[in-house]
Amino acid sequence: MRIEQSRPYVIDRLKYALNPQSIAVVGSSRLDGKVGFKVIEGLQKWGYQGKIFPVNPRAQKVQNLPAYRTIKDIEEDVDLAFVAVPAHVVKSVLEDCATKGVKIVVISTSAFKEIGREQLQDELTQFCRDHQMPLIGPNLVGMGSPYFHFNCGFIPYLPVPGPVAMISQSGANLLAALGTSQEDHLGMSFFVGLGNKADVDFCEFIDYANQDPNTGSIAVYIEGLDSPEAFKKSVQNSHKPVVVIKVGGSPIGKKAAFAHTASENPHDDDFYQQIFDEAGAIRAQTWQEFLDVSLVLGLMPPIQRDHIVMITNGGGSGLLSADHFERKGLPLHELSEISPALAMRIRNYMPMFGSPLNPVDISGTATPVQYKGAVSQALRDPNVDLVYVSICPTAVTDVNQVADEIIAVYDKNKKLNKPVIMECQGGKECHDIILKLRDHGIPAYPTAEQAVNAIVALHKYGNILAKR
Structure with missing residues (x-):
């Protein structure tokens, strides 16, 4: 159901959901x-x-815990009620929750608006609003936070801790993101599935994430936007970047979105694009871009200028990157245009056949010491806004040692508040290096295109902040 803006009582009570x-x-x-x-x-x-109270009228114990006939029979306070009963029983459960004084309710049950039972869903929503008891769902997979060791739902694992708050209508895509977090160390502060999003809206979780000390960026997967003006206000007021992916725009996608989460899409894509532009949200077009951009915006500060220096031991990676920067509307400048003296300083850290242009090719024989020197010079140059480091394994170049040097250089120069992005193209050794770099707070990617997309997002967010 539509809201005009975030409701303070909802934002205040979302802490009980996580x-x-x-x-x-x-x-x-x-x-x-x-x-x-x-x-x-x-x-x-x-x-x-915390304390777990199973509610089952036909059991004395559930998983070695004392069971209760109804939620009203629990003697202690209840912060969160997770409801997994058939749809026709939900109303009586909510009445018990209101009587008990439950702070917030999560309904995982399906068979509401998504199968045409809109009136029933709206009645439950209005009941919860009348009692200022926020309702998350229905028709959702769950929520959680690695920082609180909290996994609430039918979810196989927690993500690794990190900066991305993941807010998703889709349970399947949320589970995919959690799997990516486990496998690729996409760190998350918390995650939540909204399902049909009957009551608690995107905007309220955005406002909550904006206050959360563990969150650096806010990633929102949208199938339908019931309250576009409320969404826009929350994004505009956010001091943290908001990344969105909007699906269900195709004719068959609109039908699938309604059947999935009862999401209605009466407007064309230009309408949503205008909302995102006016709000100052970063829109991703693909799932991979959505994850990559959310990670970089959670870890690194934005840039407003385009003085980007790329240092690589692979000319091919440099060319892929240069072409993709051009396609994305953020072409690289030659080193001499960014800082005339920098090329001479970097020359000391490459063989004579290396190229001090931009990308800076320090050659396939590059050593950890040469990487350290070249990256240090670029990072410390006041005319450079961002350093993009690329590496591929050769029989000469030890990627693990290079990664250790980059981490040391980054840690030593954190006070400069400059982004460092890495691309590691190769096999298992590069995947392991990507995990190590991400664990040390450096966004790292397996392809040039992913790294460039991340950098472009930092520049776009810098421009958004400048306009604000």
């Missing part, structure tokens, strides 16, 4: 494979330290 001291699992089950079983299993497995 760091509750107590959870009632309504519809908890003794059968492995049921949602009500997996929720409790996930909470226990991933180290949740």
